[in-house]
Every structure is written in C-alpha cells, then in structure tokens.
Amino acid sequence: xxxxxxxxxxxxxxxxxxxxxxxxxxxxxxxxxxxxxxxxxxxxxxxxxxxxxxxxxxxxxxxxxxxxxxxxxxxxxxxxxxxxxxxxxxxxxxxxxxxxxxxxxxxxxxxxxxxxxxxxxxxxxxxxxxxxxxxxx
Numbered sequence: 056x057x058x059x060x061x062x063x064x065x066x067x068x069x070x071x072x073x074x075x076x077x078x079x080x081x082x083x084x085x086x087x088x089x090x091x092x093x094x095x096x097x098x099x100x101x102x103x104x105x106x107x108x109x110x111x112x113x114x115x116x117x118x119x120x121x122x123x124x125x126x127x128x129x130x131x132x133x134x135x136x137x138x139x140x141x142x143x144x145x146x147x148x149x150x151x152x153x154x155x156x157x158x159x160x161x162x163x164x165x166x167x168x169x170x171x172x173x174x175x176x177x178x179x180x181x182x183x184x185x186x187x188x189x190x191x192x
Contacts, residue, residue, distance in 0.1 A: 075106025
C-alpha cells in the first residue's frame with residue numbers, strides 16, 4: 056500500500072534545504088512538506104512551493120510519470136528539458152542557476168563584415184608538435 060501527503064507550511068521555523076532545487080528555504084518563507092510511502096519506503100521532503108509545482112509538472116505533464124521509481128526530482132532535470140523549465144518555471148530555473156544563455160548557446164556564425172574586419176582578423180596560432188619547430192641544431 057502506498058500513500059502520500061502534502062502539507063503547506065506558512066512559514067518555516069528553521070532554515071531547510073529544498074529537496075527540489077537544493078537551495079535553502081529561509082526562516083519565514085512558505086514551503087510544502089511531503090511525506091509518503093512509495094515502493095515500500097517511507098520518505099519525507101520539503102520544497103519551495105514553486106519547486107514542488109515545477110516537479111509535479113515535470114513528472115506529470117512532460118514525462119507522464121505518476122508515481123514511484125519513475126519519478127524524477129526537479130534537481131535531476133535533463134539538460135534537454137532546461138528550455139521547458141526556463142519557460143514554464145523561470146523562478147525555479149534561476150534558483151537552480153539555469154539560465155537561457157547556458158542552455159542555448161548560439162553557434163558561432165561567420166558573418167561577412169567590412170573589408171577592414173576581414174583583413175585584420177586574428178587567426179589562431181599554429182602549434183607545431185615538434186618542440187624544435189623544424190629547426191636543425
């Protein structure tokens with residue numbers, strides 16, 4: 056038999072680490088306390104409310120997972136799903152240090168510039184595998 060219970064906490068009395076993002080829930084901040092029995096093991100967790108919301112959405116909507124061993128905590132989100140997190144839950148993404156530039160770094164595209172830019176472009180220095188650089192002593 057499995058069960059789960061979620062209890063909203065208006066203000067935490069002690070500083071706790073969020074089981075969603077891993078950052079601290081500071082004294083006085085709201086939280087969601089979860090307790091349950093899944094796959095025969097009893098467990099507890101505490102979340103920022105928006106982290107719990109993001110974790111539920113990630114599992115239920117994106118992964119179509121409902122319960123148990125297939126459940127993914129939001130801190131284990133796949134890098135391919137970072138754009139979804141940034142768009143759907145930007146506060147959680149920011150708290151986890153996931154930002155748009157780190158997700159989708161634009162590939163370097165060569166652009167045609169003015170003639171001066173083309174003539175003065177720096178080329179990478181070639182490195183010779185031979186430490187004498189081809190010189191004979």
